């Protein structure tokens with residue numbers, strides 16, 4: 041099978057977006073835009089490797105965005121998108137893949153079907169690009185942009201027949217596009233198909249989806265989040281419950297917060313009964329077993345472990361399924377210690393571990409009116425509920 045490398049261009053600074061960091065490093069439904077784009081190509085069976093072109097000034101943001109994805113060293117981009125692509129192609133010249141897919145990091149909603157279609161088109165043509173036919177009437181304006189409520193005045197109507205809006209990926213047989221980019225250096229071409237056209241290469245149009253739009257402005261990012269959210273139609277609820285008995289000590293750890301007390305809680309890990317119940321609630325929503333099946337108490341590596349590790353693992357399973365945790369609610373059941381003074385810290389800690397907004401995290405407490413083992417002060421119980429949304 042011919043080798044096909046995805047070259048993701050992410051060296052822009054996002055001037056039109058106007059954020060405090062380049063838009064490809066902004067959060068989109070819990071993950072950086074760039075990570076979503078890279079993962080779409082990494083998981084595609086037709087892509088043998090992914091290489092990213094970045095602005096080295098933002099290397100720390102890049103490293104954080106792609107942590108754990110095991111990517112090769114990124115390529116330094118250039119002043120224009122065209123320069124960045126050429127730098128990326130030159131970096132691939134030694135390995136000389138058969139094909140290359142050039143894709144904007146700022147198009148995170150790329151779908152497998154479009155990638156499939158562009159790759160398949162390269163069986164018949166030396167170049168192909170994802171595109172959507174123009175469905176609106178096109179006007180040319182005087183560029184005045186008014187400054188007021190309008191965008192200037194119309195100076196003409198453009199015949200839209202045969203017009204398409206170019207997207208990415210734009211795919212090419214590698215030697216051809218490398219030679220074409222080398223020849224076009226210094227010109228101002230806004231996409232790689234134009235570089236191929238200039239070199240006389242036939243370029244195939246591959247019908248794509250509106251959802252593969254480029255994130256250019258803040259409204260685009262809001263729209264992208266809405267598209268992702270609307271796909272999470274499989275709503276599930278899980279419940280967890282846990283108990284730990286008191287033992288000699290001077291504090292307990294509840295929902296990730298150290299609470300001074302007359303005793304500690306006995307357990308293999310840090311015995312954080314709140315985090316254990318919540319971990320089981322999330323695993324329950326995923327039908328993924330329970331905390332003991334993921335972290336066996338017989339395994340010495342978990343002795344004294346920070347239970348945040350268990351909860352983070354459950355949250356990562358949700359992300360790996362393309363889902364989101366919509367809401368969590370933990371209830372601590374004990375006579376003492378009093379949870380109220382620590383509730384805000386517990387809520388903040390759970391939100392931090394889960395990467396959620398604190399207004400989607402609830403921590404409550406209750407006594408059992410001195411009834412039962414909790415009422416006799418023999419230990420602490422906790423129950424939790426998690427609402428998880430998965431792709432439908």
Ligand SMILES: Nc1ccn([C@@H]2O[C@H](COP(=O)(O)OP(=O)(O)OP(=O)(O)O)[C@@H](O)[C@H]2O)c(=O)n1
Pocket residue numbers: 049050051052053054055056057062064093117118119120121122124125143144145146147254255256
């Ligand atoms: N010198 C550049 C300019 C752009 N890009 C990348 O090309 C894609 C499309 O460019 P655009 O949407 O214009 O991104 P920016 O250049 O960052 O945006 P702006 O023009 O608003 O500054 C983006 O993924 C961007 O990171 C790049 O790799 N190198």
Ligand SMILES: C[C@](O)(CO)[C@H](O)COP(=O)(O)O
Pocket residue numbers: 121144205206207208230231232254
């Ligand atoms: C490559 C592209 O996304 C195709 O529509 C577009 O040309 C990029 O333009 P930008 O100004 O660099 O965003």
